[in-house]
Amino acid sequence: MKPLIGVSSCLLGNLVRYDGRLKAEPRLREIFCDNVEWLPICPEVELGLSTPREKIILLYDLDHPSLQTLETQIDLTQQMQSWIDTKIRQLQKLPLKGFIFKSKSPSCGIQNVEFFSSRGAEPQRIGTGLFAKAFIETFPHLPYLQESDLDDPALVKSFLAQVQS
Numbered sequence: 001m002k003p004l005i006g007v008s009s010c011l012l013g014n015l016v017r018y019d020g021r022l023k024a025e026p027r028l029r030e031i032f033c034d035n036v037e038w039l040p041i042c043p044e045v046e047l048g049l050s051t052p053r054e055k056i057i058l059l060y061d062l063d064h065p066s067l068q069t070l071e072t073q074i075d076l077t078q079q080m081q082s083w084i085d086t087k088i089r090q091l092q093k094l095p096l097k098g099f100i101f102k103s104k105s106p107s108c109g110i111q112n113v114e115f116f117s118s119r120g121a122e123p124q125r126i127g128t129g130l131f132a133k134a135f136i137e138t139f140p141h142l143p144y145l146q147e148s149d150l151d152d153p154a155l156v157k158s159f160l161a162q163v164q165s
């Protein structure tokens with residue numbers, strides 16, 4: 001049986017990005033070929049947001065950030081947290097072996113996500129996406145990579161070994 005790997009849906013080339021552009025990550029096919037079963041997840045689209053959509057950002061409190069639309073300042077934090085709670089419960093019932101996250105996303109990014117200490121402040125690349133954070137906290141023993149890690153052969157090798165064990 002192929003290992004089941006969660007993946008930020010946009011990395012597979014699905015039309016889910018906020019800017020409406022397709023941005024498949026070709027290294028996924030090069031590295032994994034047909035040897036894994038993908039479980040694509042897009043927190044923002046599964047939340048009910050459209051594609052394209054207004055950009056969303058992390059604000060105010062680094063440990064418990066607020067998730068808001070950039071221009072219209074709609075607070076999506078509670079809505080996203082509720083979706084995350086439900087999604088995590090679903091994932092706990094699946095034989096998931098690992099996850100590959102899109103970099104720099106306020107939902108999926110593991111690190112270096114733009115964080116705004118206030119509206120109008122210069123962003124700092126110190127945030128973590130809300131779904132990625134919840135996933136890592138819930139599944140501390142599952143291996144994961146972020147998109148940018150695909151450039152690192154050692155990290156990829158280690159990930160492959162873990163998901164195939």
Ligand code: SF4
Nearest residue numbers: 009010042102105108
């Ligand atoms: S980074 Fe995450 S939330 Fe953003 S489009 Fe990709 S899957 Fe969706």
